[in-house]
Amino acid sequence: MAPILSKTLLMTALLALPLGSAAPVLAQEAKPREAVISVTGDGESALAPDMAVVNLAVVKQAKTAREALDENNKAMNEVLKALKDGGIAERDLQTSGFSIQPQYNYPQPVDGQQQQPQLIGYQTINSITIRLRDLAKLGQVIDQSVTLGINQGGDIQFTNDKPQAALEEARKNAVAEAVKKAKTLSEAAGVKLGRIIEINENAPRPMPQPAYRATMMKEASDAAVPVQGGENNYSVSVTVTFAIEQ
Secondary structure (H helix, E strand, O other): OHHHHHHHHHHHHHHOOOHHHHHHHHOOOOOOOOOEEEEEEEEEEEEOOOEEEEEEEEEEEEOOHHHHHHHHHHHHHHHHHHHHHOOOOHHHEEEEEEEEEEEEEOOOOEOOEOOOOEEEEEEEEEEEEEEEOOHHHHHHHHHHHHHHOOOEEEEEEEEOOOOHHHHHHHHHHHHHHHHHHHHHHHHHHOOEEEEEEEEEEOOOEEEOEEOOOEOOOOOOOOOOOOOOOOOEEEEEEEEEEEEEEO
8 A cells, every 4th residue: 555655645746746846947048039031933845746735516406406406416426536547546536525515596576575585496505625746737727627527616725744854844944943042132132042941832833825715617728727835834842041141
């Protein structure tokens, strides 16, 4: 029993100590905040596109929904067959939209009375997104598609399948700009720039270049549609924090 009593007495003695006696243990001197310089750098890199994303659609109108759908299906099947025969893979062809909508005629009011709309037919729209990896065929693909039934489209965008090299170059340029800014600020403030404490990258901003947007009609010229790819600019922003040497 003696050991148990000893432990009890020891615990009682500890609890009986005044709170002030624990103050030296708990109190800690606040560390001075480290002086820093934080700057943002932006970097860009240009890369010639190697892929185009094209949105095309077949729009058909007829007296009945069945007729409009049949006409649309016929035209789109011909377009898809031609694209596949031209070497475009299944994975690069994707239906992006489909709709059947009634079409109405809205008569002018008679004696101030609004007339009931008149159903005049139906419209079907079947849209397809094409990823074209051979840019040399772009004009030919558009021209052929229009001949086979595509009569609405646009929003062509030139992009890159693997932009990693351009993004890496943009990152290097962004960090270089941040270092340059930090040196300028430290020299202007009369302080010495120290080590890098932290680097944060903001989301990279690829900027694919749109080629054109247009509504296409059945009448196509004999020559392929002229298109220009230009360059894609990839932008990266970084925030770099430097210590200031005391």
